[in-house]
Structures are given as C-alpha cells and as structure tokens.
Amino acid sequence: MSASQSAVRSRAEAVKVSRTFDWMILFTLFFIVLGGYHIHYMLTGGDWDFWTDWKDRRLWVTVAPIVSITFPAAVQACLWYRYRLPFGAVVCVLGLLLGEWINRYLNFWGWTYFPVNFCFPSNLIPGAIVLDGIMLLGGSMTLTAVVGGLAWGLLFYPGNWPIIAPLHVPVEYNGMMMTLADLQGYNYVRTGTPEYIRMVEKGTLRTFGKDVAPVSAFFSGFVSIIIYFLWHFFGRWFASTDFISGENL
C-alpha cells in the first residue's frame, strides 16, 4: 500500500474507524480537561469550593463563576468552531465534577475524615447547559459570551441553593448564633485552615440589605462575560492548525 492510498477499504470500515477515533478523542479530552480544569479550579476557587463555611452569598457567588467559566469557554470555542459541537461547557463541567467528587471522597473524607456534607463541590452544571444551549441556538461567540456568560453567573447561586440551604439554618451554640455550615467549620478541625483566612461576607456591598446574593451574581455574570471572551480566544488559538505548514505534511 502506498502512502497515497486510503487506510480503509470500505465506507463501513471508514465509519467504524471514525467512531473509534471519536471515542478515543472524547475519552482523552474528558480526562485531560478533568485534570487541567480541576487543578485550575482548585488553585483559583480553592477553599470557596472545598468547604461549606466558605459558600457565602457575596464572595463565593462572585468568585466561583468567574474562575470557572474559563475552561468551558475555551473548550466550547474549539468544539464549536472546528466541529459545530455544542457540548464544550458540559463536558468540561462533567469532567471537573467527576474529578472533584473523587478528590473529596477519597482525599477529604478517606484520608482526613472530613464529612462529605462539609466538603462537597459546587454545582456548575445548570450554567454549563445554558452556555452550550445558547451557543447551539445562537451560533455566536458574542451572544454566548454576553447572554451565556451572564447566565453562568446568575444561575450559580440558585443552582446550588437546594444543596446549601439546609446548612444555612441557624443554630444557637454556647450562646452564639451561627449557621450549621459555620458550625461544621468550627466542629471539624482544620489545623491548616484558621478561621481568619475564610473570606466570607467581606466587602462594601452593604446597601442592599439582606439581598446581596442577586447583586453579587449580576456582578459575577458581568465579569464572567469578559472572562468568557478571553478564554474563548485562548480556545480558538489553541484549536488553530495554522502553525502546521502544508509543505511539511
């Protein structure tokens, strides 16, 4: 067989090879994204995602969406512009959550005995589905960035509220009021995480009374729009084949 001949001999064989290739790429993509996105999110979101007593209505709501829209934007750019596949954000978040759950269960619980109800990850899937849906329906990076990015920020807190609300029930403890999440942070000793490094309820957003979560979510959504643009271009650059010269093939 010469180099110019096809490696497959029939259409059926071509389809089979193509599907095998699909699964190989998808499998590899899933785990590469899982690793890269997980490290990125641990380094940038870190404690806000690790502990329930960091999941507040101001900073967690603001920081987590901003730092987590990165990989979804980049992978979405690659999959959409090269293949018209609108599942970049979802595949990223599914990978991230799988990695996070393995980490939280085996490391946080298995090695250091922190209860899973104290160290579960944040839920990012609602925003990812909407981000992919808008890319599919609009087919536009600008529309996805503006509408999808905003939705990413806005959906984060309500998407997590059913999970964290039970931990925001107040309790009186030795003469002080705290939430059950605060109590978890106090009860389950973290030798290396003193209370003062907990960045919660800080800031100057004091003119909205108790309703600061929607304001924080809007702000997070606006910044997510900018981060989406930035990382979308990273993704497009990374998915480019311009650097491969045809003469060298």
Next chain:
Amino acid sequence: MKLLKDKAAKLSFVALLAATSASMLYTPTAAAHGEKSQAAFMRMRTIHWFDMNWSKEEVKVNDTMTLSGKFYVFQGWPETVDKPEVSFLNVGEPGAVFIRQGSWIGGQLVPRSVSLELGETYEFKVLLKARRPGDWHVHAMMNVQGGGPIIGPGKWTTITGSMKDFVNPVTTLTGETIDLETYNLENTYFWHAVWYAFGLAWLAYWVRKPLFIPRSIALESGKANTLITPTDRKVGVAFTAGAIALVAVSMSTTNEKYPITTPLQAGLLRGMKTFEMPAKTVTVKVEDATYRVPGRAMQMTLKITNNGDSAVRLGEFNTASVRFLDSAVLEDTTGYPDDLLAEDGLTVSDNSPLAPGQTRTVQVTASDAAWEVYRLADLIYDPDSRFAGLLFFFDEAGKRQMVTVDAPLIPVFI
C-alpha cells in the same frame, strides 16, 4: 546473551513495580505536626503556653476531653512576625479525629478569630469530642495572621471504639435536632446526581452522532449549516429551558422547605478577657546568656532581686513549651509530655531561698536533649539571635510568680 538481557529487563521491571507499590502502600503514622521544624525564635518569643492540661489520655468515641491551660503573649514579639491582632485558637491534630465542641479564651466562646494584646496572659480551654479511633498527637495551637501557626505542646491521646458510632447531634433554632455528621448528605448526593444525569443526557444526545472527522470535513467543505438540524435546535431549547426551569423550581421548593436561613457568620472578636497573674515581686536582669553547642545547654547569668515579703526560689524555666525544672523546688504532677519535660534540667548555682530585699547573681543552666530534639539549638541560625522564656519563682508558701526573660544569646562552639 539475549536471554540474559530479557531476564534482566524482566527482573528490573518487576523490581520497579515492587518499589513503586511499596512506596505507594507504605503509609507510616505521622508522629508530629512539624513543630520541631518551626523556627526556634518563633516558638520562644511569640506565644508561651503553660499550665497545660489534657484531661484524659484515653477516650472513647463520642466521649469528651478538655485541653486547657494559659498562654502568655510575649511582650518582645519578634519584628519578623505579624502581631497577633487577628489570631485563632486552634487545635493541632491529624484531620478531624476529635471535633471541637467548644473553645474559650477567658471564658468567652471563640469560634472566630480574636485580637490578642502583647504582654498579656490568657486562660483557654478547648472541649474535644472523640471521633476517630487511634493514637493521635494533640496540640494546642494559635494561628496568627501574617505569622502562621504557632504550635503549643502536644500529647499522645488514644481514642478507642468505632468511628461509625460517632454522632454529632445539634438542635437548630427552628427546633429540629439533626446529626451534623451525616446531615444533608442525601440531599447533596441527590441534587448532584440529578444534575450530573442532566449533563450526561446532553452529552449523550451529541455523542451518539458521528463527531470529529465527518463534522470537520463537512465544516471545511462549507456545509456547516447541515451539521445542526432542527431537531438539535429543539433539543437545545428543551435542555436550556429545562435547566432554567429546574433551577427555578428547585430554588422555590427549597425556600418553602427552609423558610428561615441566615448568612454565614464572620467577624473579629476583640476585648478578650485577660488572666491576672499574681503581682510580680521578683525582678530579673539577664547579665549574659550563652548556648553551649557541644553540651546542649543554655547558661544564663541572672541578677535576681526579691522585692516581696517572702523568700523565693527559682523552680522552672519554660521556653518553646520545653519545661526545665529544678526538682528540689518543683515536681511536675500534671502528666506533662515526657519529651517536653526536663525534670532535673534546671541547675542554679545558688538556689537557696532568696530573702526579701536581697539581690543575688546566679548562674542558671538549662540542659537537656530537648534542645536538640526540639531543634531549639537552631536558634543560633535565626536572623535575630535572642532567646526568651518564662521563669517561675516559688515563695515559702508555694505561691508562684512568673517573670519573663528576653535577651541576646551567644553560641559557644568550643
């Protein structure tokens, strides 16, 4: 020859596997928390822990023990460490083997960070509830923002029983009694499973179709529009709208189920109640201080003046949680950790009672292997070669008074 090479390669591979497995499976018990690695000047010149007490050495799962004592916030706090304006009373333990049921400074609960004053003494107590069986090294610890963890003395404590019996009941302000150990776990798993299934369904819809090669070819040949079908769009609308609807409905039902919730609580506690130590009637001036490297001994020349109305003797020198005692004056009956206790480690050239109004210059030697074991001798490598500690004097009635010392230290190498 080839056979030999193959065998060698095979054996090397087996050896590599064995070595990798051994290194992965070998998990020795952690014997300490790095307290010996912390710079000696940090331990000597920041927080001085004393009167430490671990109420039990063995405790069953669900039973409690207390860790209590006092700490003196050193007046000569080093310049290189941020002052303890934001500090947190913590416990040094390997994971949450005990839960912290309560911690108090001066009788006030301190679940949050506190502001401490230099030169003051505070009384503290930590109530610990046993959770995970094993032998654990339990320390008092003070985290200082900008300074890091300042670890106190640690003692081995045994927890017996089974962790599966552990419960952590709490009654909320809405009147519900829950077990915080497992509370909300099913709800967490449920919502994560629901959303993960939602995401997988979206992915499954797309991956059942040919993906990369055919779509790439279609795109490059200008047929991008054919790749998204009307059905795809309908499915997209359904998933997008479905996700938003599920978020809205689940949030609404959650609010109905939990109508009373409060934000996380945070804030610095100031004005902590200090502990009044007995008034000092003894003054001490450090004339000089040397550390004899070969002899693992620190020698101080102290000029001691007794301004009280009762004769006093020096019974203890405490630095970095290591206690050097003169057994003729003081014997420890508190069960203080052996490795931190030099029962006869304090020698005073003349430790006869110092009468009221008298001044005496004495040579005081604190010698013990602890200088090396606890790496206090490394003080000579610190940027600010000073030592500090607490001296405890006892009068004829057995009353104790505490005097601090803080002076340059000269190492002696020969």
